[in-house]
Amino acid sequence: MLLTAPDRLLFSDPNQHGLARDLYDSVKSLPIISPHGHCDPKWFAENKRFPNPAELFVTPDHYVFRMLVSCGVSMADLGVPSIDGSAIETDPRKIWRLFAKHFHLFRGTPSxxxxxxxxxxxxxxDIPLNAETADVYYDRIEAKLSEAEFLPRALFDRFNIETLATTEGALDDLAWHQQIRDSSWAGNVITTYRPDAVVDPEYEGFAQNLRELGQITGEDTHTWSGYLKAHRARRQYFKSFGATASDHGHPTARTENLSQQDAEKLFQKVLTSECTAEEADAFRGQMLTEMARMSQDDGLVLQIHPGSRRNHNATVFETFGRDKGFDIPGRTDYVAALKPMLDAVGMDPTVTIILFTLDETSYSRELAPLAGAYPALKLGPPWWFFDSYEGIKRFREATTETCGFYNTAGFNDDTRAFCSIPARHDVARRSDCAYLASLVSTGRLREAEAYEVAHDLTYRLAKQAYRL
Incomplete structure (x- = not known):
């Protein structure tokens, strides 16, 4: 029995199926470019076996435990680590059995x-996962994880990953990346600069984070000029470990383009306990423009991931911390919000700004027209809630007529779940090939062009957008 249909996602129209399959066959074996994600570099530095099936598939993956929690399963019973000392299940087999018992909840989802x-x-x-087969699954996966072919580096090679970018905070010493570099392994694992903790005045521990940033860089991070110098220094440090991009997960897409005098006044305000929510948002917006200007100098690609109402449930946040499935999409404005930054750098073709959204209503109304006008802008792929067959199809239908394919940035998997990387890229390749077949069948694309575009969407555009 096969768990996955060989021609899945290629049946959008029976008249297009043959071409969709042929297009997919032409790209399915291309190397994986994974330019944005959240895998742990420690896996590849130490190259130790993954601990057990539950820690590989369940506890690190907020896509998985979010669905289970929504149907009444507790995070504690799933072994999700707590930060307040609350008791959690520690028996991986029990966690796996609970997951297997509820696996039917994922029917019809990309997960x-x-x-x-x-x-x-x-x-x-080759048998479905359920309560009856839970132990068969657990024992098979557990046994495989003990084999050399299932160590992280071996899987990296087996998955045909050409480049994998992790994401580290501005204060990270990148020791795991150093250990990878010092090893004899040739796998290309690079970092990405994520400065939210030292850019967002509402981030927990912001004041202490600034002090640490100053200690690391030797700059006075309580002056505006010293603070900006510290960022430049950290960006260069991250670049020395292969970084080609920075990443910014702000609540909104707001940007500002204040004079340096006004920016310095705002910075001094955010250093005090009197900083308002409005001033914090304005500061985040100013820092996006400052980061874009830094990109003019150092070439880092600027990624903006706005619109997530993060940590929506206060109790979950207090008990389990960030990124535990309670980040909810919200309406996001781009046209007005991005204008200050675009006035500063939007016409500079040497700058690359990749925009993501969790607000699909903005695709055709705002994002595609912006990317179809400004040389600095590219559209990131459907992200998070929308990296699915339907999400990718809607994205292509809403954006292609306005900004084409070549103002987009290929695909990225944005995952913490290592074994899902080839699966996610496979879904993207199939979904795009089905869409391209529909363009050929309706006379909007020649067949020879469809093969070129399929290759570009699968491989070349990500390499180009992320300067890999």
Whole structure:
């Protein structure tokens, strides 16, 4: 029995199926470019076996435990680590059995495609996961994890990953990346500069974070000029470990383009306890423009991930911390919000700013027209809630007529779940090939062009956008 249909996602129209399959066959074996994600570089530095099936598939993946929690399963019973000392389940087999018992909850979701792809193509399982087969699955995966072929570096090679970018905060010493570099392994794992903790005045521990930034860089981070110098220094440090991009997860897409005098006044305000929510948002917006200006100098690609109402549930945040499935999409304005930054750098073709959204209503109304006008802008792929067959299809339909394919940035998987990487890229490749087949069948694209575009969407555009 196959867990995944061989021609899945290629059946949008029976008349297009043959071409969609042929397009997919032409790109399915291309190397994976993973330019934005959240895998742990420690895996590849130490190259130790993954601990157990639960820690590989369940506890680190907020896509997985979010669905389970929404149907009444507790995070504690799933072994999600607490930060307040609350008791959690520590028996990985019990966690796995609970996951298996509720696996039916994922029917029809992209998580089901990703998980079943991993089970079948990575661990050679060919029976459905449920309560009855839970132990069969656990024992098979556990046994495989003890084999040399299932160590992180071996899987990296097996998955045909050409480049994998992790994401580290501005205060990270990048020791795991140094250990990778010092090893004899040739896998290309690079870092990405994520400065939210020292850019967002509402981030917990912001004042202490600034002090640490000053200690690391030797700059006075309580002056505006010293603060900017510290960022420049950290960006160069991250570049020395292969970084080609920075990443910014702000609540809104707001940017500002204040005079340096007014920016310095705002900075002094955010250093005090009197900083208002409005001033904090204005400061985040000013820092996006400052980062874009720094990109003119050092070439780092600027990624903006706005619109997530993060940590929506206060109790979950207090008990389990950030990134625990309670980040909810919200309406996001781009046209007015990005104008100050675009006035500063938007016409500079040497700058690359990749825009992501969790607000699909903005695709055709705002994002595609912006990317179709400003040389600095590219559209990131459907992200988070929308990296699915339907999400990718809607994205292509809403944006292609206005900004084309070549103002987009290919695909990235944005995942913490290592074994889902080939599955996610496979879904993207299939979804794009089905869309391209529809363009050919309706006379909007020649067949020879479709093969070129399929290759570009799969491989070349990500390399180009992220300067890899």
């Amino acid at each position: 089901s495609l990703w998980l079943n792809h991993s089970f079948e193509h990575v661990f050679d399982l």
